[in-house]
Amino acid sequence: MNSSQADAYLHRIGAVRPPRPTSQALRELHLCHLRAVPFENLSIHLGEEIVLEEKRLLDKVVGARRGGFCYELNGAFGALLAALGYEVDLLAARVYGDEGRLGIPYDHLALRVRTEEQDTWLADVGFGTHSHCPLRYAERGEQADPGGVFRIVAVGPDAAGAGGGGPAEAGDLDVVRDGAPQYRLETRSRTLGDFRAGAWWHSTSPLSHFTGSLVCSRITEDGGRITLGGHVLRTTAADGRRTTRELATDEEVLAVYRERFGIELSRVPTVRNRNPNS
Incomplete structure (x- = not known):
């Protein structure tokens, strides 16, 4: 990513270029990203190809002002952070599902980020409902965040880990939110291309929850x-109060995509697979 591309990305998320790659700047960039770039799986249901290459990710997130799911959002954000001087590793994770079962290999992509102060953080702008700020990678106690109380738990090869999700590899970490394990993180650095099989599976398999539902979500300024899931709009205030509204027409749905998420669509996406568990 060159300097002009980085500037365009910063403009996209409403952030200024930090003078140095500090921890404070990382926290600000992380929160700006979550507010501006939605977690969404619309490409799957619009028949759009998902390509894990830096240029294609920038074309989508910055040029087309779209969002994406973990591979796209963390892939693009990691490239931005590297361009700003951070040391960035792409990490693979397996997501905890029903009854504590772990998902497929390369189920999720997260970022390990080192700053100029030599602090190391777990950054993740691509997991939907998650921490608003990066988590301290080496901290094993509770970490309070507007998104919940988080812990990063070390698991060994003979331990089931926080969620009992099966054997772990040496060095694996469980990321836990409000007492519930979210995903098991590997610590070996990966490349973006390593995640292509996971992205393909989640984009095509009838067993993937992404092919069976529509989602578009972001953190609000407060x-x-x-x-927005299909025709249902859900709003959660910072104090936890929730409201739900059913949108009656496609025009209302397109207006919400445009006005609340900044996404211009010519048609409403339709769910690709309505029976993901059949």
Whole structure:
């Protein structure tokens, strides 16, 4: 990513270029990203190809002002951070599902980020409902965040880990939110291309929850969250109060995509697979 591309990305998320790659700047960039770039799986249901290459990710997130899911959002954000002088590793994770079962390999992409102060953080702008700020990577105690109380738990090869999700590899970490394990993180650095099989599976498999539902969600400026799932608009305030509204027409849906998420669509996406568990 060159300097002009980085500037365009910063403009996209409403952030200024930090003079140095500090921890404070990382926190600000992380929160700006979550507010500006929605977590969404619309490409799957619009028949759009998902390509894990830096240029294609920038074309989508910055040029087309779209969002994406973990591979796209953290892939693009990691490239921005590297361009700003941070040391960035792409890490693979397996997401905890029903009854504590772990998902497929390369189920999720997260970022390990080192700053000029030699602090190391777990940054993740691509997991939907998650921490608003990066988590201290080496901290094993509780970490309070507007998104919940988080812990990063070390698991060994003979331990099931926080969620009992099965054998772990040496060095694996469980990321836990409000007492519930979210994903098991590997610590080996990966490349963006390593995640292509995971992105393909989540984009095509009838067993993937992404092919069976529509989601578009982002953090609001007051610390709440707004989510559009199909024709249902859900708003959660920072104090936890929730409202739900059914949108009656496609025109209303397109207006919400445009006005609340900044996404211009010519048609409403339709769910690709309505029976993901069949």
